[in-house]
Amino acid sequence: MKNDKKSYGELNDLNLKTLIALSRCYQTIHKKLSKVFKEGGLTTSQFAVLEVLYHKGDLKICEIIEKILSTGGNMTVVIDNLEKDGLVKRYSDVHDRRATLISITDKGREKIEEIFPIHLEYLKEIFSVLSPEEKKILIVLLKKLSGI
Numbered sequence: 001m002k003n004d005k006k007s008y009g010e011l012n013d014l015n016l017k018t019l020i021a022l023s024r025c026y027q028t029i030h031k032k033l034s035k036v037f038k039e040g041g042l043t044t045s046q047f048a049v050l051e052v053l054y055h056k057g058d059l060k061i062c063e064i065i066e067k068i069l070s071t072g073g074n075m076t077v078v079i080d081n082l083e084k085d086g087l088v089k090r091y092s093d094v095h096d097r098r099a100t101l102i103s104i105t106d107k108g109r110e111k112i113e114e115i116f117p118i119h120l121e122y123l124k125e126i127f128s129v130l131s132p133e134e135k136k137i138l139i140v141l142l143k144k145l146s147g148i
Contacts (some may be wrong), residue, residue: 012120029126036122040115045070045078050112052088053104060099087111 007013030044037047048068052132055061065075079102082088087108093099105114127135 030128032122034117036115036118038112040118042111042115043078046082046087046116047073047112049075049078049082049102050104051109051116053088053102054109054112054116058092058101058103060101064102082108 008016010109032041037044037108038048043052044127045068048070052064052067059067061075064079065071078087079090082123083090085107086105089103091103095099130138
């Protein structure tokens with residue numbers, strides 16, 4: 001049986017190769033970073049929530065979802081688990097009693113201050129293969145691709 005490589009045309013083949021390269025790159029980076037979070041006792045989603053609260057302040061759940069580029073499917077569970085571990089707390093929004101704000105606790109702040117520097121070191125290692133100019137070009141290209 002012959003193992004001929006199927007072609008869908010030069011442009012389609014290039015688009016498929018681009019998608020595969022982008023997906024593999026994301027998976028590789030995600031796998032390396034997930035290791036940092038797991039060693040710190042957090043899931044990727046838990047880290048993302050703590051990081052955004054640490055850097056942006058108290059937020060509503062819908063704002064957290066928007067800022068961490070996540071779907072809302074399991075966000076309540078993620079926040080419930082962080083609250084159970086004493087890393088975040090909920091309180092009513094004084095401007096909108098229907099809304100609940102999520103706040104990082106001192107324990108949560110300590111946890112993110114422990115993990116975030118390690119996260120930065122991993123990012124430094126991951127992106128060390130690119131020059132500063134290549135990183136700028138990549139940002140432009142990715143923003144262009146995502147329609148931003």
